[in-house]
Amino acid sequence: MTDETRTAAGSPSRREFLYAAGAAAAAAALPARAAAEPARRTRYAIVGTGHRGSGMWGAEALKRHGDTLDLVALCDVNPQRAEAANALMGTKAPVYPDLDRMLDAVKVDRIAVCTVDSTHSAVIARALDRGVDVVTEKPMVTGLSQCRAILDAERTNRRKVAMAFNYRYSPKLEKIWSLLRTSGLGKVTSIDFSWYLDVFHGADYFRRWHRLKAQGGSLWLHKASHHFDLVNWWLGADPVEVSAVSSLRRYGKAGAVRHTHCRTCPHKASCEFFFDMTATPRLMALYAGPAGADGYLRDGCVFREDCDTWDTMSAVISYSNGTTMTYSLNAFMPFEGFRVAFNCEKGRIEVRDYERQPWEVPYETEILVARNFAKDVERITLQKLPGGHSGGDPRLLDAVFGSAPVPEHLRVPDSRAGAMSCLTGIAARTSSETGKSVKVADLSPLAGL
Numbered sequence: 001m002t003d004e005t006r007t008a009a010g011s012p013s014r015r016e017f018l019y020a021a022g023a024a025a026a027a028a029a030l031p032a033r034a035a036a037e038p039a040r041r042t043r044y045a046i047v048g049t050g051h052r053g054s055g056m057w058g059a060e061a062l063k064r065h066g067d068t069l070d071l072v073a074l075c076d077v078n079p080q081r082a083e084a085a086n087a088l089m090g091t092k093a094p095v096y097p098d099l100d101r102m103l104d105a106v107k108v109d110r111i112a113v114c115t116v117d118s119t120h121s122a123v124i125a126r127a128l129d130r131g132v133d134v135v136t137e138k139p140m141v142t143g144l145s146q147c148r149a150i151l152d153a154e155r156t157n158r159r160k161v162a163m164a165f166n167y168r169y170s171p172k173l174e175k176i177w178s179l180l181r182t183s184g185l186g187k188v189t190s191i192d193f194s195w196y197l198d199v200f201h202g203a204d205y206f207r208r209w210h211r212l213k214a215q216g217g218s219l220w221l222h223k224a225s226h227h228f229d230l231v232n233w234w235l236g237a238d239p240v241e242v243s244a245v246s247s248l249r250r251y252g253k254a255g256a257v258r259h260t261h262c263r264t265c266p267h268k269a270s271c272e273f274f275f276d277m278t279a280t281p282r283l284m285a286l287y288a289g290p291a292g293a294d295g296y297l298r299d300g301c302v303f304r305e306d307c308d309t310w311d312t313m314s315a316v317i318s319y320s321n322g323t324t325m326t327y328s329l330n331a332f333m334p335f336e337g338f339r340v341a342f343n344c345e346k347g348r349i350e351v352r353d354y355e356r357q358p359w360e361v362p363y364e365t366e367i368l369v370a371r372n373f374a375k376d377v378e379r380i381t382l383q384k385l386p387g388g389h390s391g392g393d394p395r396l397l398d399a400v401f402g403s404a405p406v407p408e409h410l411r412v413p414d415s416r417a418g419a420m421s422c423l424t425g426i427a428a429r430t431s432s433e434t435g436k437s438v439k440v441a442d443l444s445p446l447a448g449l
């Protein structure tokens with residue numbers, strides 16, 4: 001490792017390296033708990049019991065950490081969905097339609113917040129006011145006043161929110177963190193980062209509430225905040241200024257024909273985006289039955305005219321350490337994955353990643369470490385790992401709920417990280433709407449962050 005790299009990105013400890021080296025093998029294994037250590041039990045509740053709440057924060061969390069977690073309650077504005085979640089998880093937790101009623105009835109130590117994005121802030125701030133610890137799904141917020149409310153509630157109640165940035169815990173994305181600190185390529189001068197959502201996963205955002213800025217904050221928040229957090233973490237830097245352009249090219253009004261949802265659609269035979277949710281019993285249980293109570297269409301038409309978010313987004317972002325990034329997010333691609341390249345003083349790290357594609361690839365991720373003037377290149381290939389989000393979900397659960405120590409760089413991120421990733425997204429959304437470049441400091445009533 002060169003001195004320049006240390007200055008640019010900090011130096012990892014030996015323990016961090018050992019952890020990183022063992023990460024791939026450990027990704028799917030159950031966590032080791034020190035034999036002598038008594039297990040402290042947590043009275044745990046899930047707020048928002050849809051796909052993520054009942055899956056990763058429900059069944060998966062209980063499978064991995066059932067020795068310390070007691071699921072004491074479920075909360076969802078649609079109690080029918082919470083009952084469906086109970087059935088899917090094999091639990092019998094009491095169900096409540098709002099947070100206060102739940103906390104009035106049951107003693108809870110900690111909640112996982114898995115509600116619609118725009119509601120995170122109110123749930124988090126109220127839970128902190130009531131003395132309950134919070135781990136929240138991303139994005140932490142979809143707007144500035146929501147961000148302020150959480151930071152104020154943390155200060156007033158002297159409590160800290162834990163941010164569930166599972167991407168940091170994916171071994172392939174952690175590998176990039178390590179390479180930036182060990183490859184000896186000097187400072188990162190610029191980044192080229194493109195994320196591709198395919199015609200299945202990308203389309204899924206346009207079937208549901210994510211298509212509305214009022215609920216998902218736009219994909220600048222809902223999706224790109226993951227990537228903005230990764231960049232902040234990879235670089236150890238904060239965003240400074242964002243200039244962005246966004247458009248809706250394939251979904252919403254861009255479609256030629258439309259209906260309410262796929263199951264009853266007269267165009268189902270000809271529509272490329274037809275989605276047969278009846279083929280997935282889990283989706284039918286969580287959404288079809290409970291839709292009677294809230295009208296939630298899990299197979300909503302991707303061409304509905306009320307869609308006001310974008311599917312085609314580009315930004316130029318500058319960072320506090322002098323790095324600049326060109327970033328893009330496209331939501332109707334033939335494959336799912338990303339490309340990221342770090343242009344450094346002495347070479348380049350280039351990453352090609354395939355999460356899902358119709359053709360065969362011999363690996364999930366290929367990383368090239370290329371040195372200026374060298375005749376060869378270092379090539380690293382990484383295979384797909386078990387566990388949600390390329391092995392990130394189980395490792396995040398272990399960091400949040402486990403007792404085994406994690407290295408400094410994998411400590412569960414806090415509200416500052418949540419805010420910084422969201423501020424980048426809010427700046428990109430604002431820039432897209434105003435046509436002007438946005439300074440993050442001008443946006444934020446968040447002095448001291």
Ligand SMILES: NC(=O)c1ccc[n+]([C@@H]2O[C@H](COP(=O)([O-])OP(=O)(O)OC[C@H]3O[C@@H](n4cnc5c(N)ncnc54)[C@H](O)[C@@H]3O)[C@@H](O)[C@H]2O)c1
Binds near residue numbers: 049
């Ligand atoms: N980190 C990841 O990789 C990842 C993956 C998927 C989803 N998520 C996040 O998880 C969250 C949930 O996503 P999902 O796909 O499960 O959505 P979903 O629509 O399936 O579930 C959301 C649930 O929240 C409930 N709800 C809405 N407002 C509420 C409130 N105020 N109080 C209680 N319940 C409320 C809804 O009724 C619904 O059941 C989102 O914030 C999303 O960004 C993260």
